[in-house]
Amino acid sequence: MRRHNRSLLALTLALSMLPLSGCAQSMREQREAKASKYDIYVITKSTEAYWDAVKTGAEEAGADMNVTIHYDCPQWENEQGIETQKSIINNAITNGADAIVLASIDSDALNDTLRLATQNGIPVLTIDSDVSYTGREAFVGTQNETAGAIAARYAAELLGDEGGQVAIVAHMQGVPTQVTRTDGFVNTLDGESTSAPAEEIVETEPATDEAGNVIDGEFVEVVKEVPAQTGDAYPNINVVEVAWGEGDVEKSKEEAKRLIEQYPDLKLIYATNQSGNVGVCEAVEELGLADTIQVVGFDAYDGAMARLGSGVLDGVIVQNPYNMGYLGVRYAVKCLNQEQITHIVDTGVTLVTKSNMNDEDVQWLLSN
Amino acid sequence: MPRNRKVQSTPEARRIRITYFIIGIVFLAFLVASTMGHTYVYRRSRDSYSAMLQSEKIIKDITVELDNIDLEMISIAGDIAEDPMESDEAISAAFAEIKRLSTSYESQKNLSENMQHRFTIAKYAIQAYQRKINEIKNNPQSSDTTQMVYRQEIAPLQATAVEMVSALSDIGDTEIATMRHNLAMQNGFSNGIPAGLGILLMILLWVTGASQIRALQDIHEKEAELDEQAERLDRTRQKMFDAAHMNILTGLNNRYALESTLEDLIGEVQFNIAVFDMDNFRAVNDQLGYEVGDEYLVTLAERLKEEYAQNCDIYNISGNEFAMIFGDDLSDMQAQQLAEQVRQMLGSPVMVAGVVLQNSCSGALYHVLPSENMSITSLLMRLDSALHEAKRQGGNRMFYI
Numbered sequence: 205m206r207r208h209n210r211s212l213l214a215l216t217l218a219l220s221m222l223p224l225s226g227c228a229q230s231m232r233e234q235r236e237a238k239a240s241k242y243d244i245y246v247i248t249k250s251t252e253a254y255w256d257a258v259k260t261g262a263e264e265a266g267a268d269m270n271v272t273i274h275y276d277c278p279q280w281e282n283e284q285g286i287e288t289q290k291s292i293i294n295n296a297i298t299n300g301a302d303a304i305v306l307a308s309i310d311s312d313a314l315n316d317t318l319r320l321a322t323q324n325g326i327p328v329l330t331i332d333s334d335v336s337y338t339g340r341e342a343f344v345g346t347q348n349e350t351a352g353a354i355a356a357r358y359a360a361e362l363l364g365d366e367g368g369q370v371a372i373v374a375h376m377q378g379v380p381t382q383v384t385r386t387d388g389f390v391n392t393l394d395g396e397s398t399s400a401p402a403e404e405i406v407e408t409e410p411a412t413d414e415a416g417n418v419i420d421g422e423f424v425e426v427v428k429e430v431p432a433q434t435g436d437a438y439p440n441i442n443v444v445e446v447a448w449g450e451g452d453v454e455k456s457k458e459e460a461k462r463l464i465e466q467y468p469d470l471k472l473i474y475a476t477n478q479s480g481n482v483g484v485c486e487a488v489e490e491l492g493l494a495d496t497i498q499v500v501g502f503d504a505y506d507g508a509m510a511r512l513g514s515g516v517l518d519g520v521i522v523q524n525p526y527n528m529g530y531l532g533v534r535y536a537v538k539c540l541n542q543e544q545i546t547h548i549v550d551t552g553v554t555l556v557t558k559s560n561m562n563d564e565d566v567q568w569l570l571s572n
Numbered sequence: 573m574p575r576n577r578k579v580q581s582t583p584e585a586r587r588i589r590i591t592y593f594i595i596g597i598v599f600l601a602f603l604v605a606s607t608m609g610h611t612y613v614y615r616r617s618r619d620s621y622s623a624m625l626q627s628e629k630i631i632k633d634i635t636v637e638l639d640n641i642d643l644e645m646i647s648i649a650g651d652i653a654e655d656p657m658e659s660d661e662a663i664s665a666a667f668a669e670i671k672r673l674s675t676s677y678e679s680q681k682n683l684s685e686n687m688q689h690r691f692t693i694a695k696y697a698i699q700a701y702q703r704k705i706n707e708i709k710n711n712p713q714s715s716d717t718t719q720m721v722y723r724q725e726i727a728p729l730q731a732t733a734v735e736m737v738s739a740l741s742d743i744g745d746t747e748i749a750t751m752r753h754n755l756a757m758q759n760g761f762s763n764g765i766p767a768g769l770g771i772l773l774m775i776l777l778w779v780t781g782a783s784q785i786r787a788l789q790d791i792h793e794k795e796a797e798l799d800e801q802a803e804r805l806d807r808t809r810q811k812m813f814d815a816a817h818m819n820i821l822t823g824l825n826n827r828y829a830l831e832s833t834l835e836d837l838i839g840e841v842q843f844n845i846a847v848f849d850m851d852n853f854r855a856v857n858d859q860l861g862y863e864v865g866d867e868y869l870v871t872l873a874e875r876l877k878e879e880y881a882q883n884c885d886i887y888n889i890s891g892n893e894f895a896m897i898f899g900d901d902l903s904d905m906q907a908q909q910l911a912e913q914v915r916q917m918l919g920s921p922v923m924v925a926g927v928v929l930q931n932s933c934s935g936a937l938y939h940v941l942p943s944e945n946m947s948i949t950s951l952l953m954r955l956d957s958a959l960h961e962a963k964r965q966g967g968n969r970m971f972y973i
Contacts, residue, residue: 269746347728551728551732563703568696
């Protein structure tokens with residue numbers, strides 16, 4: 205009887221072991237399948253709502269591509285913020301980041317820190333705002349010159365063959381976004397294109413230190429853009445003045461009113477940022493000139509849709525921060541996977557007008 | 573002692589039977605669970621795999637259409653289209669095809685929430701791309717402007733659309749990984765449950781085996797106990813038998829024993845039976861007391877046993893009366909001599925409790941033939957009357973019948 209029992213036990217044991225070995229294999233597969241491929245650090249400029257869309261895009265890309273996203277940002281976009289960004293990058297390097305996706309507050313200040321990252325084998329991609337450091341793998345964001353060009357072509361469309369006088373309320377003298385948005389606009393109307401891809405060339409120049417002195421024997425690669433000459437496309441349109449709104453709604457409004465008064469034949473005002481956009485619209489509203497003065501501006505805001513409906517605002521250039529976050533991470537993963545990527549990725553802008561403001565995709569864009 | 577062969581009917585056996593039945597059921601459940609689990613996992617994998625293939629194909633087709641549109645747009649923007657109308661139609665057809673593919677993508681069953689979300693965003697990108705192309709179509713510009721618009725707006729929109737559509741493939745990969753994870757989990761369950769059942773089965777067998785062994789031990793113990801009891805009973809019976817057939821005082825066989833022996837002998841064989849009675853024995857009891865009388869009888873019995881037990885059966889049929897049966901190995905004469913010898917020995921002096929006692933003894937001998945078909949009672953009565961006759965004639969003599 206004992207022996208009989210024992211052989212039964214052995215049989216059962218053998219039967220149990222079979223699925224148990226399967227169990228072990230399953231657990232191994234589970235680990236492999238669930239393991240995140242990379243740790244990607246996404247660093248933006250501040251806690252403003254605009255960056256939330258970038259964060260959402262980055263995190264969704266992370267989930268889609270099975271990579272872990274470590275999102276961080278300084279509280280404010282200022283000098284202190286630059287230091288915070290540096291320490292976040294240093295931490296990322298220490299923590300063994302696989303890639304860094306950065307929206308740099310300053311185009312130069314972070315170069316050394318970023319160089320340290322690339323020296324540690326961590327690829328760096330920039331989003332929204334590019335840096336001057338040439339070691340970065342790619343820039344993913346709005347091409348501001350293109351955005352300016354789009355605004356210009358729309359302005360030309362609004363003015364028609366008749367053309368007319370156009371003024372610009374730019375936000376801050378010397379700030380890259382302002383310069384590029386203004387140049388893009390003006391050059392397009394003048395028949396020059398400064399937009400990137402086809403004319404991008406890389407030149408080697410002697411390296412300089414912070415004071416601007418040439419360092420002997422050291423060279424840096426500089427990407428230069430050569431404008432393409434296409435001739436004066438809109439001879440009837442004339443940019444009469446670039447005024448400075450200084451990033452302030454009131455100042456922008458004041459300047460807009462001055463321009464309208466100073467140029468009686470003024471047909472259109474182009475505002476290069478959100479505060480300029482709001483200020484110009486308020487000026488036009490207050491003067492009751494919605495039918496006379498056309499307004500094309502940058503960046504949507506709470507009252508923008510109502511103004512598009514009433515005709516005060518005729519077109520607004522909207523960026524796609526979600527796409528920047530999403531594509532930033534996506535290209536970082538491609539880069540880590542040794543896939544070929546373009547060095548400048550235009551996430552595109554959308555010109556929102558009365559006619560498309562209710563389109564599904566535009567609504568989604570504005571809700572971001 | 574026969575063993576109890578009807579073990580099956582005991583509660584113990586019933587319990588064992590039920591346990592084995594349960595083990596059988598568990599084993600069956602083990603097999604069924606294992607088979608079902610693996611079938612389920614297999615079906616899930618197969619369905620998910622074909623769904624993934626379907627998704628992948630649609631995504632690839634949409635990307636191909638987007639690239640076709642881009643090629644047409646390049647030819648339009650570069651002013652190299654042989655027939656711009658044809659290009660326009662090709663673009664319209666491509667967008668129509670994308671719409672059809674989109675519908676079929678969205679109609680897929682088991683599309684994850686994430687896939688739906690991603691597809692919606694991809695669709696938005698395609699919508700923006702299509703809107704821009706339509707703007708160009710509806711509002712033709714100079715070829716320079718068209719080229720610029722293509723490069724600055726349409727190409728990035730196309731790239732974004734392609735990128736967002738391709739992202740679906742990556743989700744597919746991630747979801748395949750998740751699916752593998754889930755399948756691995758399910759596989760774990762489908763393996764783990766039978767394994768658990770197997771272990772349960774093992775424990776059951778273990779427990780049952782142990783209880784069976786215990787039950788068998790119990791049975792063995794009970795059997796031993798019964799054997800012991802039976803032995804005790806045998807001994808008691810023997811004692812009772814002995815008590816019935818033995819004179820308690822002298823340890824010799826008693827009258828019942830004699831009757832029992834005679835029952836076998838009468839009518840069967842030829843034999844001699846002698847009875848002896850101590851003369852005037854009552855005087856010993858009266859003068860010296862029963863204890864001395866008893867001791868006297870015991871001593872006489874010992875002497876008889878010592879001298880004759882090997883040759884013949886000796887009985888103490890009552891108080892001071894003895895009987896002996898001589899088998900057919902002795903002739904009548906030899907028996908007669910032996911009986912006389914015994915009578916004289918019994919009548920010889922004996923030392924009892926420090927006193928020398930001597931009583932004469934009378935005897936009677938009967939020569940029984942097999943042809944003599946008489947009852948035991950009548951035989952014994954004849955012997956008794958012969959003994960009485962000897963006593964009447966003054967005792968200390970043998971009377972032969």
